[in-house]
Amino acid sequence: MIAARKAILTNQLAYITFIVVFGMNIAFIFIESVSFDSIGLASSLIILSTPLLNKLGYHKMAAFLFAVLMPISLTLFSSVNKTLMPPPFPLEVYIFPKVFLLSFLIIPLVIIDAKSKLLLALAILVNLACIYWVDSLNKSMGVGLDFSKVSFDSFDRLNYLIIFPIILLISGFAFLNHINNKSEEQILAQNKKLENANHKINKINSDLTNSIHYAERIQNALLPEKERLNQYFTDSFVYYRPRDIVSGDFYFLKKTKSQGKTCLALVCADCTGHGVPGGFMSILSMSLLNDIIRDEQFTSAADILNQLREQIKVALNQTGKPDEQRDGIDLSLILYYPDKKQMEFAGARRPVYLIKNNILQVFKGDNMPIGIYLNERLFTNTTHNLEGGEMIYMFTDGITDQIDSKGKRLMTTNLKKWLLQVSNQNGSEQHRFLENQMNRWMETDTTKPAEQIDDMLLIGFRIPV
Incomplete structure (x- = not known):
């Protein structure tokens, strides 16, 4: 039951991730007049393979893929943008990757089974490695805690880029809540059917056992x-x-x-x-x-x-x-x-x-x-x-x-x-x-x-x- 719930959660997170990344790319076009983020889109499309893996029964592989692909794709996206972008850097270029990477640390703990200790440890190590890489890249380009080369003239753009994914996330979680409520109702109905079936099976088993014990008494008498x-x-x-x-x-x-x-x-x-x-x-x-x-x-x-x-x-x-x-x-x-x-x-x-x-x-x-x-x-x-x-x-x-x-x-x-x-x-x-x-x-x-x-x-x- 726990494995099934984790598989459902992984599928739902994969769908939401795809919607958020796709939506943010649309926002970039209208707000920034920039082209699609090919790395983000490619990663989100790969993430859509996790529901397929779950359907085929590879639950551990699906959870691990989702847990490591998100930080890796964000790290690649951040690295490419920073190497192509001359300073001063917009504030969101520094803040976004760090905030998201820190939040991604929670994902392996939520979707990977605690019994799969090796996969869980590898996923967390990948996340930590991505955080270390982004920090190292920032330092190498002169971006540190003092924000010495960070531009603060794009707060409107920053607000858009923060508010838009938040709206998408809230909508996504509301949608998830609706689906989970329906799933819970279906599970409760199935559990009720299983309880009734188990009751009938236990009754049949009890009758058979009593009959066999009676046969035992006959055999022992002989x-x-x-x-x-x-x-x-x-x-x-x-x-x-x-x-x-x-x-x-x-x-x-x-x-x-x-x-x-x-x-x-x-x-x-x-x-x-x-x-x-x-x-x-x-x-x-x-x-x-x-x-x-x-x-x-x-x-x-x-x-x-x-x-x-x-x-x-x-x-x-x-x-x-x-x-x-x-x-x-x-x-x-x-x-x-x-x-x-x-x-x-x-x-x-x-x-x-x-x-x-x-x-x-x-x-x-x-x-x-x-x-x-x-x-x-x-x-x-x-x-x-x-x-x-x-x-x-x-x-x-x-x-x-x-x-x-x-x-x-x-x-x-x-x-x-x-x-x-x-x-x-x-x-x-x-x-x-x-x-x-x-x-x-x-x-x-x-x-x-x-x-x-x-x-x-x-x-x-x-x-x-």
Whole structure:
């Protein structure tokens, strides 16, 4: 708003300057019978380019041009006249340039933005240089404070030359005042429209936010309570950090049976997108997973993923056509058999980490998502015998893809270091450590902390001894 007002003021001053210079030249012809001031007219025509620069968006250049062109043109005009004019000099030849140059010092302060310190300083220096030049020229020609060679016989002419521009200036400022009043009315009307529009936007935003918060409550109700992990595992925790209100990441825990054997199904999943779209996908995926595991019609962890993939493709009408949506899920799934301390693992683009005695093992998933995929094949199932005391970690790529203040990604290397550093601690201390480490990572430059770029989810639990 301030920049726009300064641009309007610069344009108005440019128009007034042109009118005054042109009017004074007309006055010179009738009063003095002299020819046009070519320097003044050329400068005033150049000044008319400032509205064009403002229209093109070069506001700083327009303000600077106007602020320096006026004193330069007046200095040139004064210098040429004095070199061509034999003494004694008319009084106005000495007084006018000095008075106008001193008044021009105000212009840069009014029309140049204070934030543009370099341009403001240059404009003021140009004005001061012009004053110094005029003073030096006067002294070199013998015109000083004593007015020793100044003629005082032209007071009538001096009065004309002073009164005429004053009348023009008063008329110009009256015209400006009229224009500014109209502009102010237009601005007030526009502000009123903007206020009404903002009120409507705020109302819509409030309704949308309330709806999204309601969706968040539904999503949280579908997620298992974090305390449920403690019923089956020691030192368990869930680090869950949605990027927006609702999340595309979700975790799943359900006690079930596979081929008559009791087991726990644990899932750590990352659906396509985040926010509302990711939230829809996560609710759909949780519902389908729950149906598959509840019916107990699966033979392995990989079989659950194969069934889930087929149901996702049906639900999203995915047939493999080039122009259709390729939404899907990346997830890791564990079936843990507590009676025999055995773990089955299957993954869709997501791994599982196991730490025992400060040694970290990586169980990699298949490089394909849950959803339509060109090189689709059956998911791989692996079985691992456990001794007890192992720390298991499942996580989404929102953790490792998070950038720091300089745009550097965390990557799995740093995550592994963090987990090895804290894996011997209890669940709450591990959660606190990871939260603090992530905050430090995102705030490596406290003046410009990194924004969270994706939903984050990490689940940790220790196998009972």
